[in-house]
């Protein structure tokens with residue numbers, strides 16, 4: 001006899017309400033699909049070549065020489081000092097490594113700990129839509145209200161009027177991401193100035209995710225929001241070694257800013273992970289101090305791969321917006337007859353042997369009626385051979401609905 005009969009009620013979901021409605025990340029789903037189908041993975045943003053060998057050697061050295069027990073909660077001093085020097089070198093920001101720098105387990109933990117440590121339930125946070133997926137998830141977990149200000153296709157610029165209109169008496173934070181994932185927009189000085197003006201006028205705290213700070217292309221330059229007049233005292237900056245030094249699997253990131261903001265992030269971080277992995281911290285300190293030119297070389301190299309991808313996509317009938325930074329390009333697929341980019345991306349392994357990311361999942365309304373429904377994101381942090389292989393597959397596939 002069957003142990004379940006048609007009348008057996010479905011057990012209630014054990015999932016806490018704070019997580020309900022938040023699905024598994026699109027990146028895990030799409031990378032699993034790529035593995036399962038043997039597809040070229042132009043989806044999840046991780047490079048297929050590792051960062052500098054000297055940094056790996058520093059990690060091995062640390063592993064072999066005793067860096068194997070808990071690091072101090074805020075991070076090992078040598079890394080905090082190296083992060084302070086990095087902020088000084090690139091942005092002229094003077095930070096106290098003991099109170100204004102915190103090592104996090106990737107920028108992902110930086111985002112989580114910042115939102116849990118700073119935002120009260122019911123407070124409103126303005127963020128740029130499309131959102132990197134951890135933002136809406138963590139805002140929901142924190143009980144915050146997310147107010148999206150859209151970077152509109154096709155050029156994905158900030159609409160300053162829309163930004164101003166999004167502020168209410170309950171707004172407390174701006175959550176900014178530039179260079180921006182998924183659009184590849186690098187906010188211009190006038191856009192950053194508008195964000196700063198709104199933050200100052202309404203006394204908002206700014207949380208700025210700058211993980212792609214070094215990955216900008218010819219004619220575009222990243223400006224850290226904390227460097228704008230009146231901003232250092234209200235800005236928490238987040239970054240990570242993952243993108244800049246091609247060690248996405250190491251999950252070493254950092255939060256920097258005024259001591260009270262950093263202390264609030266630490267207050268949450270201590271209960272999430274207590275402390276981040278010991279042997280990787282001296283190695284990342286080595287990267288920051290001794291491989292300072294690596295990110296610039298990576299960006300120059302990525303620019304070639306961006307051009308390879310964008311030219312090839314155009315030739316395959318999938319013209320993409322050429323991004324100013326990050327390692328992602330976006331195509332609007334509506335001319336191919338698809339209403340829904342998720343359907344397109346699900347069918348792409350079978351049609352072409354390629355995996356891409358449906359950008360609609362980064363919008364408040366991820367349905368086929370939503371504003372991002374026909375946008376598809378391609379990653380070009382892959383070898384030229386992998387990109388060329390993916391492009392050849394796309395060119396020979398029938399991509400019409």
Ligand code: PMP
Pocket residue numbers: 105106107108109132177181209211239240241242243248251252253
């Ligand atoms: N923010 C953005 C915009 C990202 O694209 C990513 C992905 N790396 C992260 C945060 C997370 O960074 P990390 O891998 O260091 O946790």
Ligand code: GLN
Pocket residue numbers: 025027028043044045046181
């Ligand atoms: N940031 C990477 C991307 O956008 C992926 C990170 C992740 O898998 N969580 O593709």
